[in-house]
Amino acid sequence: MKNIYTILLLLSILSCTEKKINTIIEPLVNNKVTTKKRNEVFIKVNDTIDSFFTNLTLDEMQAMPDMLYLGKKENKSSITIPTDTTVYIIGGDPFISMFYKLEIEKGDSILINVENTRINSSKQVKYPVFTHLNSDKSWSETNFDYLLFKQNLNSEAIVIDEDKFQNNKFSIKQIHKNSNLLLDSLKAINSISDEFYRSTKLDQQLKYATSKVREARKQHLKLDIDSLDIKINSEELFERNEYVSFLKALVLYKYFQNDKRVSNTVQFDVVTKETKLFNQSTKEMLLSAYLKSIYFLEKSKFQNYLAKFHTINTSNKFKNKWHIIVQNQQENAKKLDINNRTIGILSNLVNDNQLTFEEILLKEKGKIVLVDFWASWCVPCRKEMPFLEDLKATFNETEFEIIEISIDKEYSAWVRASKLENLSTEENNYIIADWKKSKLYNNYNIKTIPRYLLFDKFGKIIDDNAPRPSDNELASLIKANL
Incomplete structure (x- = not known):
């Protein structure tokens, strides 16, 4: 009886959501042309979305995920990311056990909608729903995390307290049971492939086993490892992140029972x-x-x-x-080694030119120049980027130029952020060596970013703390000095 209820509930969720998604993507799908997959991924949000934030991982060896802001408030509805590898969208809220992860292969196009999901009588969250526009993956495969989260709420495997997240309740046993029920139900209606069914079932078993081990360690309980039904030495599982997490949990359980942090x-x-x-x-x-x-x-x-x-x-x-x-x-x-590069020298991605700020400014003589100091990790800086693009489109390139200067300490982080902000092919996109010892830092007393300097056609400063690009006052200031 429970299986029948689960299938009926699932059909209800699928039909409602897919109808909404299909209305959004129909024009895009109908105009789709099958071509060789390019070395890029395309991500777009539904044009009714006000603001959407998520994390992007473009490189296995990046310390922190990159930030992606899309929506009306961000003045940016889509992004094309040059890449020849897999890109991951990762997000959620650990306080309510809401997680999502989407794998995007090169050449993929993704459309993002947002579902308002009620988590208790007084609160709701915005959960992203993804649609692959040019992939063999089904909607249910792409949004399995969303469907499971809904089922966990409906079955009270997750109970979110009205006032304090400390009082939230999570049943790892019921969550695991729900994952199997959901997979079986999706398989029964041919909504997922056999491969997805097998792979996801294995990952859910690994997650459940890991949770059991962590719970046993936290509560100082004796645990029969064999009862977890996971092979300890299985080379077939080596590539699975969930398997690595399971083994790490076993190490902590077996050797560090009384240590909180190791x-x-x-x-x-x-x-x-x-x-x-x-x-x-x-x-x-x-x-x-x-x-x-x-x-x-x-x-x-x-x-x-x-x-x-x-x-x-x-x-x-x-x-x-x-x-x-x-x-x-x-x-x-x-x-960026200060032993190889002069303090304050600037270099770009296009041709690796190494120039002083004065040389760059002289090169743009005859134009109004806006200098933008930013970094890959600076949220306000990144959110201003779409407005900088608007400024470029507003003014003629023969009379106005923007110079981007990153103060990143990690060259690879700057490269990734430049790709995400469509700056990787811009000649005036620079990174500066040994920033805090540079004349630029000291001459203009630049303690925080974003920071904008505005120069006239002769290279003289108009404003050493110009308004942000999202402020209409900046455009007016540029017009007044043309």
Whole structure:
């Protein structure tokens, strides 16, 4: 009886949501032409969405996800991202156990709608619903996280308190049960593929097992690991993030029962000596995963632990992987190395020109010049970018120019952000070396960003703290000086 109820509920959700989505995407789908997939992904929000934020991961070895803002308030409804790899959209709210992750292959086009989802009698959240415009993935596969979240709320596997998130209740057993019921129901109505069914069922089992291990450690309970029905040494599962999380949880449960926080270096050292739980292949895979975390969270110890890893590792796959990562890291660091570049020198992506600010300004003599100081991690800076594009479109390129100067310390972060903001092909998109020691920093007393400088046609300063591009006053100021 419960299975019949689940299928009826599911059909109700699917028919309602898909009808709404189809109304939005029909013109796009009908005009779709099958071509060779380009080295880019296209992301667009429904034009009724006021504001939507999510995280983007473009590179496995980026410390933090990139920020993506779309919608009317952001003055930007779509983005094309140059890439030859997979891009991930990741978001949610851990306080209400709401998570979503979408894998976007190169050449994919994604449309985002937002569903107002009620989580209790007085609150609702905006949950993103995705549609692949040129993929074989079904709507149900793309939005499995959304469907499961709805089912968890309906069955009270997740109960959100009206006032305090500390009082929220989550039943990991019921959530796991719901995931299996949902998968079985979707399979019964041919809404998902056999491969998606098998793969997602396995991931949900791994998530459930990981939750059981973490719960046992937190409550100091005895746990029969064999009862979790997960193979400890299974090379077939090595590529699954959920499997790595499961093994890491086992390490904490087995060796750190009484420790609240344990650094990755400490866990790394324990696993190197472990002889009972893991075989050599599993140990190498797990140590590589710890090494990645050390790279981000304990950077000063990374080289030491990389050397340790190489004395233990016998896998060419991991050896080559870390050789490439370290090589890329060294190349990126070299590009901003103060020993190789003069303090305050600016370089761009187009031709790697190395210029002083004075040389750049002189090159644009005869134009009004707006200088934008920004960084990949600066939210207000990134939200102003669409308004800068509007300024470019408003004024003739022979009389107005924008110079972008990033103060990023990580070259690769600047490159990724430049791609996301359509700046990677702009000649006047620069990154500055040793920012805080530069004349620019000191001459204009630039303590915070975003910061805008406006220069006249002769290179003289008009305003050393100009209004933001989203402020109409800036456009008026530019017009007054043309």
